[in-house]
Amino acid sequence: MDLQACTDGLDSDEVMIQDLVAKFVDQELMPLETAVLEREIKGEHLTLTKEEEAPLLEKCKELGLWALDAPEEYGGAGLSSVTLVALNEEIGRTVTPFSFPPDSPNLHMLMATATESQKIKYLEPYAAGTAKSGIAISEPNAGGDPSGMITRAERDGDSWVINGRKIWVSRMKSADFTVVMARVGQGKRHEGITAFIVDRGTPGFNVLREILMLAGHRTYEIAFEDCRIPAENLLGAIGEGFAPMQLRLNIRRLQMGAWCIGMCRRALEMMSSHAKQRTTFGALLSDRQAIQWWIADGVTKMHACRLMVRDAARKLDLGQDIRTEASMIKVYATELATEVLDHAMQTFGAMGVTKELPLHLMAQKARVMRVYEGPSEVHRMSIAKKILKTVK
Secondary structure (H helix, E strand, O other), X not given: OOOOOOOOOOXXXXXXXXXXXXXXXXXXXXXXXHHHHHHHHOOOOOOOOHHHHHHXXXXXXXXXXXXXXXXXXXXXXXXOHHHHHHHHHHHOOOOOOOOOOOOHHHHHHHHHHOOHHHHHHHHHHHHHOOXXXXXXXXXXXEOOOHHHOOOEEEEEOOEEEEEEEEEXXXXXXXXXXXXXXXXXXXXXXXXXXXXXXEEXXXXXXXXXXXXXXXXXXXXXXXXXXXXXXXXHHEEOOOOOOHHHHHHHHHHHHHHHHHHHHHHHHHHHHHHHHHHOOOEEOOEEHHHOHHHHXXXXXXXXXXXXXXXXXXXXXXXXXXXXXXXXXXXXXXXHHHHHHXXXXXXXXXXXXXXXXXXOOOHHHHHHHHHHHOOOOOOHHHHHHHHXXXXXXXXX
């Protein structure tokens, strides 16, 4: 066991692309961390500038790191979920805010539900990286329980009219279209939840405010006021939006598990290297039992987390239902990253709690991840309910 990339279960081609992504992270993304940290210190938005992002995107196209999980008919690489979590682990090692276009969860939701005309108008340009999307699920009074949403859509002739409010929505400044979850009819819980596509600039689609989050994130509160969209912008079947939304959430939770493993790798590498150089009270930190146990526990739990993530990815590739596994990963991975990063910061002492190292940004990211895509408490409740139903 070491802190290098794990290639278990990957074939030679998959190992090659994992190595390619690892080098991309080391050579292209890591050098940008200084600028990212400086922006964080100044309280600026942490997104890359166009001048920084453009060459990265060109490099991705050159290397074939584009639409990695999109089917080949959409110009993608069609990589397996097992391969993708290995690649996301590498991305998790850096605080530079960059991901390979397009954003996978929305891609999979579109692939599962889009009509032929929607594939041409939305899915193909999205997979090609020429269009960006957002998704609006949470509401001011329905965050961790999306089935409590009250945003409604009503059919009016050849249109749907949406009214309601959403919050914690990402990418509103860049999204060309947004997938909006709304309720049709008077059903309760999951009944009636339906997906719609709303284009940027549609009258009645209003961005109310930008909300600053930890780790440089920006989310938005948006309102729909008699927002009229074409009938053909219904995404999937009426009242059947919950299942594809869950598919999207499961894919994101696998990504989050992989990102957390990458953060743990980086933190453990940093704290181990520092502990072998730093002397206190006449002895190296690496000789202190507390530090040794932090390292041992961190590596052990990281190994367990990686096995959880890759097992779930393998099941997803086989078409199995991984909702429970995804919930377990969401809880375990984010809490593991929180623990390992805290120990790394403690090992560095005062330097560990400065803004000069990437550790504080990773710690903030891990803290945010314990809330979005379902808070840990809701996932624990879901896991327990599933087990209790199976036990007589």
